[in-house]
């Protein structure tokens with residue numbers, strides 16, 4: 001399997017190449033040159049498989065010769081054995097046609113663990129084979145950071161630097177990152193929002209000498225391997241509900257567009273997906289795009305669903321490339337204009353194509369609290385604020401055909417956002433036993449200005465220290 005950049009000017013790579021490269025050198029994102037597709041009979045043959053087996057079978061077509069199937073199967077087996085539920089990603093029925101796909105039974109209680117627990121061993125495998133080490137730089141609005149840190153801590157060939165927006169995550173999210181004191185981990189709190197952090201990460205990748213010197217790698221969903229590892233849970237849910245002989249819809253609380261793009265990729269592989277519902281908080285750029293082709297940045301605002309406090313969604317570029325019939329020059333022109341002007345006039349034909357599958361939905365904080373309360377009252381279900389946006393979106397925008405079930409990506413455990421959940425329901429969700437002492441642990445992080453030179457200096461100081469150690 002070969003991968004090409006959405007901007008067309010970076011050399012194509014194999015799976016291992018894109019795993020280690022992260023962002024393409026031309027600033028674009030990697031995508032498979034051709035999409036693997038399964039026939040109806042092949043999808044049927046996957047029904048009833050355990051999660052680890054299903055994920056190995058669906059991810060392997062993206063790996064090609066770079067990784068033998070048995071090696072990948074051993075990795076998925078070990079990764080998902082760590083999860084706190086035997087189904088790994090259980091499906092919970094909320095009403096007659098709505099289901100929550102719980103993606104938060106991994107070690108850091110958010111959907112990021114599904115991919116990140118696999119990324120750690122994938123990095124190890126590739127780096128051991130090459131005799132190399134890398135510096136991982138990542139940006140987080142709260143969940144990617146802790147999942148990456150948990151997956152990469154104490155791994156010999158990895159140094160990790162995570163940027164989070166100062167004061168803009170929940171306290172549980174921050175502590176999950178900053179209390180990990182492993183010598184290969186470094187946390188920076190940046191005076192800015194998530195978009196600032198993500199921009200700094202891309203700035204480091206686009207600084208070619210620094211990128212080479214530090215041998216940078218990515219754990220954000222700019223890394224194709226993240227998306228590939230998020231595809232199987234959509235198939236797992238759909239197969240359980242009757243696919244490929246029954247279509248399903250997904251409602252996905254969305255920020256960086258990686259999770260819903262993985263659902264789009266599952267559909268591209270032949271899974272019958274009738275609709276993709278994109279849920280947003282007041283940072284509603286994607287909902288405005290889908291409603292009225294208004295892709296314009298208005299500045300990130302803080303909300304009760306901080307992981308979705310994002311305006312510049314990295315993975316939108318992957319969808320845009322597909323909507324523009326894989327025209328890299330047109331994609332690059334759009335992205336450069338978006339960066340310069342903060343708005344992107346997507347050609348009408350491409351926008352209309354997007355709206356045949358995607359619907360956008362926005363929920364403010366008060367309505368999010370009301371939805372958390374409603375779920376508790378009607379289904380006895382405790383949802384975190386991100387998931388609640390997904391369930392409200394599912395009710396509002398379910399397909400007209402009542403025979404199509406709607407699966408909501410339940411992206412985080414309610415205990416990660418105890419203040420919001422308590423405010424909505426009066427009940428404070430306790431942390432699971434493995435994190436029960438989180439508030440008593442020592443924290444370590446440095447506060448940095450949103451300045452590329454300062455951040456690069458911080459990364460250098462971290463990796464030098466590790467080289468010396």
Ligand SMILES: Cc1ncc(COP(=O)(O)O)c(C=O)c1O
Pocket residue numbers: 110111142143144221253254255256257258259260307308386387411412
């Ligand atoms: C709990 C939670 N829900 C939803 C999202 C949005 O997902 P994505 O960034 O893949 O769109 C995130 C962040 O990624 C998250 O942490």
Ligand SMILES: N[C@@H](CCOP(=O)(O)O)C(=O)O
Pocket residue numbers: 139140141142143144145219220221222255256258259307308314
């Ligand atoms: N919501 C994310 C933001 C980064 O998303 P990613 O999927 O690109 O890693 C977070 O919680 O950090």
